[in-house]
Amino acid sequence: MDKNKATDHSKTASRRNFLAAAVGMPALAGAAALLTPQSGIKADPPAASSSPSVPSDAKGYHETEHIRKYYSTAAF
Numbered sequence: 001m002d003k004n005k006a007t008d009h010s011k012t013a014s015r016r017n018f019l020a021a022a023v024g025m026p027a028l029a030g031a032a033a034l035l036t037p038q039s040g041i042k043a044d045p046p047a048a049s050s051s052p053s054v055p056s057d058a059k060g061y062h063e064t065e066h067i068r069k070y071y072s073t074a075a076f
Helices: 003-036 063-073
Strands: none
Touching: none
């Protein structure tokens, strides 16, 4: 009967060790991500249009050149 208790204790201990390691993994992954050098790839900023037809603070519906072109081609 002592043999079963020893087996149960080792299973419990290994389960605890696994859970303790699992809790610490995200912290290690975050630290590794911070310490690894970043690649030189950078996103290009969006190109500004040369002649904005509507101010950026406009709200609601507004006709743009694109919409006017659609209306002219979709007219019945």
